[in-house]
Each structure stands twice: as C-alpha cells, then as structure tokens.
Amino acid sequence: MAKVAKSPWLLHYDGSSCNGCDIEVLACLTPIYDVERFGIINTGNPKHADILLITGGINTQNKAVVEQLYSQMPDPKVVCAVGICACNGGVFKDCYNIIGGVDNVIPVDVYVPGCAARPNAIIDGVVKALGVLEEKREKMKAERGKTN
Amino acid sequence: MANRSVVPFGPQHPVLPEPIHLDLVLEDEKVVEAVPKIGYVHRGLEKLVQKRDFNDFVYIAERTCGICSFMHGMGYVEAMERIFNVDIPGRAKYLRTIWCEMSRIHSHLLWLGLLADGFGFEALFYQCWRMREQVLDMFEEATGGRVIFSVNKIGGVLKDMPAEMLDKFVKNFNYLELQLKDITEVFLKDYTVESRLRGVGILSKEDAITLGAAGPMMRASGIKIDTRSLGYAAYEDIDFEIITSNECDSYARCEVRIKEIFQSIDIIRQAVSKIPDGELSVAIKGNPNGEAFARMEQPRGEAIYYCRANGTKFLERMRIRTPTFTNLTPMLHTLKGAELADVPLLILTIDPCISCTER
C-alpha cells in the first residue's frame, strides 16, 4: 500500500458466523487496533459503503440479504470475506443449511483466513482491499474516458 | 385511532452486530406489536454431531458462539463426561472455573460497550472495549486464542496455567477492577445515561417468571436464580452471593451486569488461591453410550446441553437450549408500548446472542 488517497467506508454484515469473527471485526474498530487511522469508518448504510466485510458462510435464509446488500453498494466496490467460514464454509461446510462460502453468491476480492480471523489479519485484508478498490476506480475512470 | 404502520427492522442494522429481523407495528411512535423473523444465522450445527466423531465435536460445539465459546465447549464436554461417568481432576475443574469467569468478564464488557454505542456514547464504548482487550490478552497468553480457545477435551483440559501466570493475571484483574470503578460511575450515575435507561423496558417479576426470562435479565427483575449455585466445576468451593435488583428496568439490567463483573473478578481471586496441583485430564475409554444433561450459567443466562450416544463414535443427538432463546419472549413483551427510538436499546438489554440461538 503506497498511499491511501480516499477514506473508504466499510459495511459489515454477519452472514452465518459464530460471532467469533464478528467481534474481531468490531475489535478492529476499537482503540487497540483502530482502523479509523486509515480513514476507515464503519457505516451501517450500504449506499455509503466501499468495502463489504462479510463474516460467516451463506445459508438459504441470508442469501438474498447478501445479494441485496451487494447490489445496493455503489461502484467501485470490494468484497472481503473474513474467516474461513466466509471463505468456503469452514467447520460448518457439511451443515445442511450452509451453501458454502460468500463467493457462491457474490464475487469476493479478498479472502482473510483464520478461525477466528485475527484483527491483524483483518486489517491486512482491508488494506489489500484498498489496493483492489483503487485498481477498480482507475479502470472505471479509463472506461469512462473511452465513452466520452 | 392513530394510523398503523409497519416498520421493518434488520436484519442488517447499524446497532445490531448480528442479524435479526423484526416487523414493528407502530401507532404513530409507539410500538404495538413486534413480530420477529429469525433464521439468518442458522447453520444446522446440532445435526453435525452425526458426521463428526464425539471428540472432534468439541471444536464444533465451541463454535456455537464466539463470545461464550469456552462455555459452549465446556457444556458439551460436561455432558459427555456424565455419559462416560468420569470425574475430572480438581485442577481441571478450577481452570475451567477461571476461564468461565474470564469469559463472563469479557462478555459483559462487550455488552456494556455495545450498550454505550446503542445510546450514542461513543467514548464509553471505546473505554469498555479497551478494557475487554486486556482480558483477551490474558486469554491469548493462557490458551493461544483470542476468541476461540480449544482448551477443553472430554475428561479435562488441554492446557495448564502455571502459578506465575495465575499471579500475574490476578494482578491484571486488580488493575482492571480499578478501571472498572471509573466506568461504573458513568454507567450508573451519569445523568444522560440514566435518562436513557431508567424506567425503560420494564419487565415485572411475574412477567419474568411466566415468560421465562434467564440470566441477568431475570435477576434484574428480582428473581434469585443462578445456575452456578448448583456447584458444577469448582463453584461448590467458591463463595458468592447471587446479584439481583428489584427495579426491573434497563438500568437494573446494566447494574446487575456491572456488579457481576466485580463478582467474577472476586471468584477468579478465590479460585487462584485455592487451585490444587495435579493432573489436567483423565483418559476416557471406548465409545459413549447413554444420555446426559449438563447445565451452566453463561453470561446471558442458563444454558442446557443434552447428548445422546448409542455406543458408536457418532452421537445420535445433541441439543442446546440457549439463554437468548428464552429471553426473546420477554424482549418482545418489553417492546410493546415502547417508543420506536428505544427499540435498539431494548433489543440490546437482553444481550442477544443470535448465533447461539439459531445455531
């Protein structure tokens, strides 16, 4: 990460996580880890968000919710799957109600491993996501340039 | 008659870390009815017991909920130990007690923070979570994990805490106690905080009994029940008074939980002074056969674990009854007649854990 040009806002959604990864995501926002120093703010509104952090796998009930949240976010947007559950289902992979990782329903850009994912790893993931966000923004700019 | 409207609340909502959906039927600003819709976090974890062998399932049971992860693991292994009919070594019992109380402290601090966030006191939220990190640091030092510890096994525990570590932890907790006294002042005496909590979400003693409230929610309505007094793990050797309050409102729930943190610190001190030396676990032989219950007091109330085995390495059934599940009905009751603006706070005061409720 060479520079952070903008203040990316983050939306957190708890898929079907056990809470372990959730509280670690929240811990990232608190004074010890403090992602706000990168200008990152946790917002509750998908229309304000640039980065979607999802913890936990996809089940039949929350599938539609995740799809809807993703579609409400403005472009460019980045999805970051936090924890092994969100990456591929994790320990709950064989449960009857689990479809699998988040990439079953929406495209995922960054995978953060761990069960539970540690705050350091989550911050690392978010910083990687910032890079991807920047790339996507550049690409959008270039495409807009072509049509104009 | 005033106009009725239905406001959907959740599953994704700024104050809720976890997804729950409520349809709030409003008359102007007053809630007349709340209809919950759950299942967003349902995984089907109990059924997994038929696919994982009984030893491995400890790790799945722990992941029922990442906040009380230690206690979920412990509830499952205690039920299994009853089936195997083994008595675990004294040191393991004490270690479990200490870890349980540490979990309670971190869970209550987490809740206090979320509550502060719920009524818009950001600095207080940060203070609570900063203090909570100190408990997590100790957990990390003792077990290697911050939220998921994996130190339980059927027949005992996997890791020991040496005497120096225990002494150090007691010192840390003494320091934590000092910091806690400062924030207690704010939670219980600050004018603005009181104005948000006093008289909000009344649950009378009678209602608490008929609707089946559990844990601090019940104790804040003046009912003196705490499963720890049954004396599982090392609790029979520990002195403690059950904390109750007769005010029945959100303020009382906050007060009970804060006092419980002080109590937990005291229990840890007692446990450290009495912990015996010895083995950490006993060996278990063969496959389980039979059925058993285990009960324990989690931060949110009483949880019950049931296991049924059939002599193979896969259990037939495992069932958990979680405190939040029984607290949902009292919560819906307190929502009736509340102002829309108080709804997030009222949901928070039961300290909901959706993930263990839906499993």
Ligand code: SF4
């Ligand atoms: S990855 Fe582990 S800690 Fe995270 S939600 Fe899944 S089971 Fe819980």
